[in-house]
Amino acid sequence: MERQQFVASLVVACLIRVPTEVVKQRTQASPSSSTYHMLVVTLREEGVRGLYRGFRSTVLREIPFSLVQFPLWEYLKTQWSQRRGHTLHSWQAAVCGAFAGAVAAFVTTPLDVAKTRIMLAKAGSTTANGNILLVLCDVWKSRGLTGLFAGSIPRMTAISVGGFIFLGAYEKVRRSLLPERNHAKLS
Incomplete structure (x- = not known):
């Protein structure tokens, strides 16, 4: 059941992420256009479906990315804390998050390349079909x-910096909400 919830949460996140990514990438590829102009052009030429071009490829990139990043982050934290003999400080968990994010980003780059090409492809082209x-x-x-x-x-x-900030902040907040774990010694 947890796997289904995990995949469902990624799909829901992509419902928001994909349209913003489509508009952002198209605006970057056409620097003379504003973000608003690119949104209007996409809607006029392709409708709402155009905003979701690359949805499947984004989901198929996010799943392996998360399946690499989060277990690796937990593994690195466990290894580091066992060697230190105590629970890691938030900054140390952030370092683990940065490394895990970098590894996950690297191994999923081909999927990101495919996603980007699909999103930027000319409407009606073979690439735009999303295979x-x-x-x-x-x-x-x-x-x-x-x-x-x-x-x-x-x-x-970029993902390493994001992993450092997000996972480090997550660890800090988690420990603030669960203070009894802050002083637990590892055996």
Whole structure:
């Protein structure tokens, strides 16, 4: 049941994330357009469906990303705290979150490349149809491994910083709400 709730929460998050991502990426790809203009153009040319182009590919990127990031974060925290003999400080959990985020970002970059290409593709094109495997094969054929991992360094950097801030803050708040765990010694 937890897996179903996990996937459901990612799908719901993507209901909000995908339209903003579509408009953001299209605005970035067309710097002479404003965000509002890109929203209006997308709605006029493709309707609401245009705002959700890449929805499946986004969900299919988010699931493996989370399945790498969160277990790795917990594993790193456990290993570090066992070696230190005490519960980690929030900043140490944040460091673990940054590393876990960077690893998850790197291994899921090909899925992010496919998602981005699908979102930016010309309406009606084969790529715009959202076939992730077809898009990945096209990238592989045209640009090889380098193409599949295009943008991995900036993506890893941004997600690492986000992981540090978000997971460090999460750990701090969690410990504030559960103070009895703050002083627990690990055996």
